[in-house]
Amino acid sequence: MLSMNKKKLTICMPLFQIGGGEVVLMTVMNWLVCHGWDVTLVLFQKKGEMLERLDKRVVITSLDASRFLTGFIYLIRYMRAYRPNVIMSSSMHSNVLVLLAKIVSRTNTKVILRVGSPLSVVFSKWKGRDKVIAFFTRKIYKKADKIIAVSKGIADDIVKVTNTPREKIVTIHNPKDVDFIRKQSEEYVPDVFKKNKGPFVLSVGRFTEAKDHPTLIKSFLQVRKKIKDLHLVLLGDGGDRGYIEKMVRAKNIEDCVSFEGYQENPYVYMKNADVFVLSSKWEGLPNVLSEALVCGMDIIATDSPMGGAREILAPSTDYKKRIKTGIEKGEYGFLIPVENIEQLSKSITTVLLGGIGFEKEHLIIENIFSKYEELIFNT
Numbered sequence: 001m002l003s004m005n006k007k008k009l010t011i012c013m014p015l016f017q018i019g020g021g022e023v024v025l026m027t028v029m030n031w032l033v034c035h036g037w038d039v040t041l042v043l044f045q046k047k048g049e050m051l052e053r054l055d056k057r058v059v060i061t062s063l064d065a066s067r068f069l070t071g072f073i074y075l076i077r078y079m080r081a082y083r084p085n086v087i088m089s090s091s092m093h094s095n096v097l098v099l100l101a102k103i104v105s106r107t108n109t110k111v112i113l114r115v116g117s118p119l120s121v122v123f124s125k126w127k128g129r130d131k132v133i134a135f136f137t138r139k140i141y142k143k144a145d146k147i148i149a150v151s152k153g154i155a156d157d158i159v160k161v162t163n164t165p166r167e168k169i170v171t172i173h174n175p176k177d178v179d180f181i182r183k184q185s186e187e188y189v190p191d192v193f194k195k196n197k198g199p200f201v202l203s204v205g206r207f208t209e210a211k212d213h214p215t216l217i218k219s220f221l222q223v224r225k226k227i228k229d230l231h232l233v234l235l236g237d238g239g240d241r242g243y244i245e246k247m248v249r250a251k252n253i254e255d256c257v258s259f260e261g262y263q264e265n266p267y268v269y270m271k272n273a274d275v276f277v278l279s280s281k282w283e284g285l286p287n288v289l290s291e292a293l294v295c296g297m298d299i300i301a302t303d304s305p306m307g308g309a310r311e312i313l314a315p316s317t318d319y320k321k322r323i324k325t326g327i328e329k330g331e332y333g334f335l336i337p338v339e340n341i342e343q344l345s346k347s348i349t350t351v352l353l354g355g356i357g358f359e360k361e362h363l364i365i366e367n368i369f370s371k372y373e374e375l376i377f378n379t
Contacts, residue, residue, distance in 0.1 A: 007037045009376055010084035012075065012098050013091060014068070016041070016048030018262060020287045021090045021116050024150075024174045026053055031175070031369045033057040042078060042087075044071035044094075049264075072097045079105040086376055090114035092122065096136045099143055110379045113141065114148040116174075116284040118306045119161040125209070138162055145379050148172050148372075150285035152319045153306030170375055173311070174287050175368040181294045185267035192258045193272045197229040199352050202273035202297075204266050204288045207238030209281065212302075215339050216279040217247055217257075222345035224256065227352060232257045233273060235266050270295035275351045277301070281338055283308040289333075299333030300347045302340075310335060 029039050033055045046062035065071035087109050089098040095113045102111050123134040141162035147169045149155035155169045205211040224230045248257045276292040278301040285308040292299055301309040307319040314330025327347050328335040336343040
């Protein structure tokens with residue numbers, strides 16, 4: 001039993017917009033306040049769609065800072081004034097600013113960083129001012145008291161990029177609220193499933209380079225030659241959405257591809273679709289795979305760098321393994337090579353026509369919330 005007088009946590013983020021990291025933090029914060037914790041969310045600006053989903057017992061503090069530099073200065077003042085016991089951050093930019101603020105403010109605040117994306121891959125894509133964040137990440141991450149890596153592959157990458165001692169890094173998979181997901185999945189049947197015959201291929205994720213929607217579209221075209229009524233449902237928004245829409249129009253498949261945008265409840269789509277596809281070039285630990293498993297979906301995912309998908313779909317295998325050719329059947333879904341149109345189309349066809357028998361729910365049940373609680377309390 002944890003002592004009540006020490007159960008306090010501060011979480012710092014620039015905003016609280018839609019994203020995998022924000023969903024994880026929301027889930028953790030809501031669980032903590034239900035278990036006696038005092039939780040404060042410090043935001044550079046009180047903005048973001050995710051705020052409405054926070055438990056009302058979470059105290060929200062806004063620094064009213066429109067720029068990162070201003071937010072950094074205000075964060076130093078906040079830490080000096082309130083001297084939080086433990087502060088956690090979960091974005092690449094705020095991770096650096098929180099660490100720098102702790103150093104400058106000279107407080108005894110313990111800092112926990114959460115890393116959900118492969119630093120080495122992200123840094124290779126960054127340009128301009130983002131390179132400053134990359135520089136400080138390499139230099140000062142080792143000064144954090146603890147770092148949460150969402151997968152074993154991400155943990156290895158943190159050590160490689162930042163030279164942080166391995167004992168400071170704890171691997172904790174992303175928590176999921178199973179009861180909430182199941183309840184939400186039964187709420188209604190989306191119109192796209194009523195208006196089209198199917199079967200349905202579903203993909204959920206922002207339209208970015210990392211998610212590699214072009215490979216998914218090209219694979220879908222191949223499968224549709226064999227399954228004429230096949231329909232592709234895409235959830236999410238992002239900077240590349242216009243490009244993908246243009247690609248769909250150019251291939252004259254607007255009638256069998258539905259862009260549903262961001263959906264607050266993606267689980268009703270998971271409940272009604274036939275196969276879930278994640279075509280990413282790289283991932284940390286994709287939340288959508290665990291959520292799709294809870295909804296009983298057959299899953300196909302790329303065996304992308306850092307091994308997040310492998311840790312979920314083929315947990316009995318070596319997380320460092322990567323499939324280069326063919327298709328690998330894991331306990332909970334298919335793993336295929338990255339950017340491989342042939343194997344993705346083949347695996348979709350196999351699932352839809354072959355009656356593959358995957359486990360429908362992740363059998364490794366971890367009390368992830370308790371892992372978070374123990375880590376925060378003992379830091």
